[in-house]
Amino acid sequence: MNETVSLEVAIEVVLRNGPTFETIAGLCKMAVEAEREKVAAWMMAKGYATGHGDSTEDLLTELDWQIREQERKACAKVVEILIPEQTEEGLIGHTIAKAIREARRLPPYTTPPVQEFVCSTGFCRFTLTQTGVGINVPDEEKCKK
Structure with missing residues (x-):
């Protein structure tokens, strides 16, 4: 998921559910997981084992x-x-x-x-x-x- 799509999804979720703690925490978790995937993909591309x-x-x-x-x-x-x-x-x-x-x-x-x-x-x-x-x-x- 690219940054533009992620931002659009985040805005949609906040508008739908409101800016509650659970909503913000869920969006943060989504961002962290996306970053973890990027790091893992980079490590695999560089041949780390x-x-x-x-x-x-x-x-x-x-x-x-x-x-x-x-x-x-x-x-x-x-x-x-x-x-x-x-x-x-x-x-x-x-x-x-x-x-x-x-x-x-x-x-x-x-x-x-x-x-x-x-x-x-x-x-x-x-x-x-x-x-x-x-x-x-x-x-x-x-x-x-």
Whole structure:
């Protein structure tokens, strides 16, 4: 289904059923499924293989796993670069990773509470939201002590 047809279908559904939560959620689900199909078609066209049967669902499951694995590695690397002295203890890195995992488990329409962590010097603040990691460092020189 191309974008014009999808938009026309969406407008028709909203006009018929009204802009209820269920209608909007259904349209979002339809859009997500269409995007998943596009990704799977691209993966098959490029010759990616999972070794598990190469169905669309197998390819998407493999892609989800690879994304989670790369995300975990990237999160560990960010913590290692930003606060190397704390990573030996593992407390801050573990806490940040746990908060990110919790934020990703929440439904997309739920706004998670902002979580803030303060480093051992008290000057660095690490703020986590559902969209990712934001870092607020008022004075970088104080944090390096």
